[in-house]
Amino acid sequence: MKHCLIVDDSPVIRKVTRRILEALDFEIEEADDGQQALDSCRRRMPEAVIVDSLMPEMDGFAFVRALRQTPGGGAPKILLLNTEYDVAIMARAIHAGADDVVLKPFDRSQITQKLEGVGLA
Template sequence: MRRCLIVDDSRVVRSVARRFIEPLGFAVDEVGDGQMAVAACEQQMPDVVLLDWNMPVMTGIEFLRHLRARDDGDKPIVIMCTTEKDVNHIQEAITAGANEYLVKPFDQDTLTAKFGKVGLG
């Protein structure tokens, strides 16, 4: 089964995202910051990461750079999912290795469309 790691400091966002992602055929794991995401990836690399930008301990962009620097860090598809919607943030995320960008708040159709756009639908 494909695995999705949801990385967000909001339990509500993680819960909503889980409800949208599990019906797409993914086993879902959740963590609350980038440092916890590093540990989760060391245990088992997910197929996709839904990644918030603004989190305590380690931000999403810091995690993304760390992930992409790993030998196997090119494998997961990363969808940034954040309230940061200006073009500079979007460009920074794509340059750091994000495959797609999703602005909060999101609904099931929008999330499903983003998954489809990156070949996960």
């Protein structure tokens, strides 16, 4: 079973994402901020991370950069969640080390398509 870390300060987004991923046979772990997520990754590196771009303390871009610098942090496939379609934000996400961007609101088909695109579905 593949392991995915969901990182979002919104409990609702984490719950929706969890339900989608559990239906796709992922084992789920959750974090509500970037530092908690990094700590989780240091304990057990996931195959996938879905992280919100805008969070207090450490935003998704900073988290992705930090994760990529962590031993083993180059391996997870990272999908960054964002609320607007903006080429500059998408480029910033990819430059930080994300594999793709998912626009909110999203549904199961969008998440599945993005995971297939990075080789995880």
